Amino acid sequence: MSAAYELAKLRALRILPQPLDRTERDALRDAALLAGRGLVDVSLPDGSAAVVLSWPDGHEPVVLSEASRSATSTVQLVLAACLRSCWPDPDAPPYPGVAATEEQVLTALEGLETPSAEPEESSRNGRYRARKSALRVLRACAFLQPDAGDGVVRLGPAVALWTPAEVAELRREHHVLPGRPEERT
Known part of the structure; x- marks a missing residue:
């Protein structure tokens, strides 16, 4: 799947399992950077890896x-x-x-x-x-x-x-x- 699609999916769901393929992971990180966002690696309750969209430090929307x-x-x-x-x-x-x-x-x-x-x-x-x-x-x-x-x-x-x-x-x-x-x- 395209990185743009995965980024849109991440925006909607707020958290996604981390792509296992390094190329997909790097593409998602690059797409997030182009959108002025970042990725934070987190662990799910079952111990599996996931990612969450973040804002650059100091640029979080006031509402958040x-x-x-x-x-x-x-x-x-x-x-x-x-x-x-x-x-x-x-x-x-x-x-x-x-x-x-x-x-x-x-x-x-x-x-x-x-x-x-x-x-x-x-x-x-x-x-x-x-x-x-x-x-x-x-x-x-x-x-x-x-x-x-x-x-x-x-x-x-x-x-x-x-x-x-x-x-x-x-x-x-x-x-x-x-x-x-x-x-x-």
Whole structure:
């Protein structure tokens, strides 16, 4: 297949298995460079090699670099719970992390509720719906893998593009990310 086709496919899917043939890999890298982009080599959960499109340092679109900072507080909290659930060992690279269930992620957020004047049941249902919606937003922004319909959460390719400084900061603060109730001590 042509490098232009593979580049278009990579743009659409956000992550592709790394071409095994060196010539194809070099052609894809050259096509990305011509488009003002780069390739980042990552590992998939099964250990196989993949590539993700990146932006040259300092040239990331503002919308991408600020996506997690301008998100609603619910989306930020759900991302934090996903990180803690899918990245249990801060000494390991955050991507690809491990799989977690949606229920593990949502349970990690229990206890973070603020008192409300709403009836308990109504308030709980509203939080649950908002957090499920936040999972959809995070999947759409590639912070999480697309929903496979199996109730499993996996970190997405946008996490693989975090800078070493961002990952170092997350490692320092890993202990304050919302975890499962048994992890909160």
